[in-house]
Amino acid sequence: MSAREEGQRRGSAPAVGGVLVVIPTLNEARHIGGILQRLSEDLPTDVRTTFVVADGGSTDGTIGLVEAVAAQRADVHLLHNPLRLQSAAVNLAVERFGDGMDVLVRCDAHGAYPAGFVRQLVATIQRERSDSVVIPMDSTGGACLQKAVAWVSNTPVGTGGSAHRGGRVSGYVDHGHHAAFRIDSFRRVGGYDETYSHNEDAEYDCRLRGVGGRIFLDAEIRQEYFPRDTLRGMWKQYFNYGVGRSRTVRRHPTSIRLRQLALPVHLVFATLSLIAGVAIHPVLAAWPVLYTAILAATGVMLALKHRSICGLLAAPAAFVMHTAWSLGFLWGFVKVRETRWTAPAVEGEESVAASCAA
Numbered sequence: 001m002s003a004r005e006e007g008q009r010r011g012s013a014p015a016v017g018g019v020l021v022v023i024p025t026l027n028e029a030r031h032i033g034g035i036l037q038r039l040s041e042d043l044p045t046d047v048r049t050t051f052v053v054a055d056g057g058s059t060d061g062t063i064g065l066v067e068a069v070a071a072q073r074a075d076v077h078l079l080h081n082p083l084r085l086q087s088a089a090v091n092l093a094v095e096r097f098g099d100g101m102d103v104l105v106r107c108d109a110h111g112a113y114p115a116g117f118v119r120q121l122v123a124t125i126q127r128e129r130s131d132s133v134v135i136p137m138d139s140t141g142g143a144c145l146q147k148a149v150a151w152v153s154n155t156p157v158g159t160g161g162s163a164h165r166g167g168r169v170s171g172y173v174d175h176g177h178h179a180a181f182r183i184d185s186f187r188r189v190g191g192y193d194e195t196y197s198h199n200e201d202a203e204y205d206c207r208l209r210g211v212g213g214r215i216f217l218d219a220e221i222r223q224e225y226f227p228r229d230t231l232r233g234m235w236k237q238y239f240n241y242g243v244g245r246s247r248t249v250r251r252h253p254t255s256i257r258l259r260q261l262a263l264p265v266h267l268v269f270a271t272l273s274l275i276a277g278v279a280i281h282p283v284l285a286a287w288p289v290l291y292t293a294i295l296a297a298t299g300v301m302l303a304l305k306h307r308s309i310c311g312l313l314a315a316p317a318a319f320v321m322h323t324a325w326s327l328g329f330l331w332g333f334v335k336v337r338e339t340r341w342t343a344p345a346v347e348g349e350e351s352v353a354a355s356c357a358a
Contacts (some may be wrong), residue, residue, distance in 0.1 A: 026062075047097025087197075239324040
């Protein structure tokens with residue numbers, strides 16, 4: 001029996017009376033108006049929906065745009081987020097507006113969503129009776145580099161086969177791109193850890209699963225994601241991703257996946273091989289040469305597949321993803337101390353170290 005059939009067999013969950021939609025922002029004037037309009041289309045019927053834009057101090061006009069919308073719509077609110085982190089933005093919105101709400105929906109201001117996005121998430125979380133719903137991200141973009149990043153992100157070279165990166169199969173998973181939560185479950189595990197600037201979603205999923213929560217990936221609800229349009233921006237983003245993941249794997253040791261561990265191992269081995277090739281014999285540099293050839297071949301393949309020279313940029317884009325993430329992962333071990341998380345004790349039982357995967 002499939003996960004979807006299992007959810008249907010269990011019957012419908014209690015009715016949802018309120019939905020809180022949170023959109024963290026920082027200088028999103030180009031996107032926030034369209035996002036609010038799109039998310040407001042085809043909302044669930046007979047459900048009170050509240051939109052909160054949690055802004056981290058925008059200076060590009062985002063605040064004024066949201067204030068103008070809020071003046072016309074009673075369901076839209078602007079919330080100032082002094083910590084300037086997405087994790088803090090969502091937590092603060094739940095604290096201020098979560099009472100009386102049943103479902104929390106988290107959205108990105110730089111993504112694109114289908115009509116009925118909120119309604120579909122509410123329907124899935126009711127049908128599956130899951131604690132959260134995650135969705136696949138389909139990378140896309142208009143600039144040449146964005147196209148290359150999008151194309152390579154949808155290949156094993158870019159994602160290592162991650163289910164929520166272009167995946168097409170629905171089912172229960174360990175982790176995915178956050179979309180909807182039951183607010184009582186979100187509060188039960190303490191929300192996001194606000195010390196995380198990146199990877200707070202995977203860390204949250206570890207704690208949720210550690211207390212018996214269930215995460216459902218609905219591959220029929222999809223979000224378009226716009227990657228960074230410069231290599232410099234990508235480098236900073238992926239370096240921070242790596243730092244965040246290094247914290248998560250120490251707090252939740254069973255969360256590391258082979259595809260993630262392979263990246264820092266590859267970087268160390270490739271660096272040593274390159275040094276040995278220069279100092280001892282060229283044949284010892286075979287590994288970094290092979291890696292470079294694989295990236296180049298991927299770029300050529302994508303250029304031919306999409307009939308665009310932009311595909312050639314997939315090679316440097318993938319190099320930045322792999323290298324920045326790996327350096328961030330290794331740097332995180334040096335920079336940040338971390339202790340292992342243990343699940344809260346149930347009455348009459350001792351706390352135990354939680355097992356999770358992400």
